[in-house]
Amino acid sequence: MTQVDTAATGQSDADHRNTGSGTWRAGVRRAIRAGSRPGPWKRGPVLAALALLLGLLMLLHAEIPNRTKNLGSLVETFLPWFGLLIPVLLAGALWRRSASAVVALLLPVVVWLNLFGGLLGDKSHPDADLTVVSHNVGADNPDPAGTARDLAASGADVLALEELSEQARGTYEKELAQTYPYHTVQGTVGLWSKLPLSDTRPVDVMMAPVRALRTTVATDHGPLAVYVAHLGSVRVNPRAGLSTGQRDGGAYALGEAVAAERNERVVLLGDLNGTMDDRAFDGLTSRMRSVQDTAGDGFGFSWPATFPVARIDQILVRGVEPRSAWLLPATGSDHLPVAAGINW
Secondary structure, three states, X not given: OOOOOHHHHHHHHHHHHHHHHHHHHHHHHHHHHHHHOOOOOOOOHHHHHHHHHHHHHHHOHHHOOOOOOOHHHHHHHOHHHHHHHHHHHHHHHHHHOOHHHHHHOHHHHHHHHHXXXXXXXXXXXXXXXXXXXXXXXXXXXXXXXXXXXXHHOOOOOEEEXXXXXXXXXXXXXXXXXXXXXXXXXXXXXXXXXXXXXEEEEEOOOOOOOOOEEEEEEEEOOEEEEEEEEEOOOOXXXXXXXXXXXXXXXXXXXXXXXXXXXXXXXEEEEEEOOOOOOOHHHHHHHOOOEEHHHHHEEOOOOOEOOOOOOEOOEEEEEEOOEEEEEEEOOOOOOOOOOEEEEEEO
């Protein structure tokens, strides 16, 4: 007969009951924690709120007042770059597994694509009746002769230069003379052309010396009014915000000059020290089209040349058809040259 160790058996049963009880209690605790954890629609409320604010900021950028440090113009100057916040917020939403934040991100995505999606594709066409180039050559350009030769080799029919210094003016005139038999310089801006010029005069943009001109280019298709302008610089600092007084006054004066222009066909070339999203240029954009928006490839950022973050060098047209718009290689300037092909 086998003897059973009742003490050992009792201990074993007790251990089994304790283990089962512990497992049950652990399961209950896990269930409680799972029940108290917010679901995917309740997670990440801060991320969802930030996504909605980003979308509203881009959607209603024109409503941001300029009374405080020109905040509206500052936002509009760098408006395309707000799109970089979308993947950052998306990464946070995925990390938090927040369905509400992912859905909220649809607003900034749709707004950004509506504002800038058209710039992502190539809208250029190869055929053009006239090629125009604009370049802020930079007063401190260490190689004006090389810059002039590069611009002459671009194939431009009409070439606008801004920020011409007295010291470098003779160099540009000498280097460009063979390619461009016609030219005019008014103050610190000039126009070189393969076609005859007439009716040239300075344009008052509320700065001295003269920083804008108007002339007529005689083309095979008729007269073309060409404006060249270099508006006032913009400064950003923590105390004053975006300082745009001189530029905004010049933009208004330039808009009035274009509005009074009798020629139906007009081209504006220049360093306007601002993007066309900035409300300061409403007087121009309501009357003229940006060739980059209409026939460009990408954003066409032109400044600073080493790492462009904004297109402040502009080519605007009225009464002619933009066919293409592109950037030329860097020169000794801190701006990139901008070019466009236009048709009648």
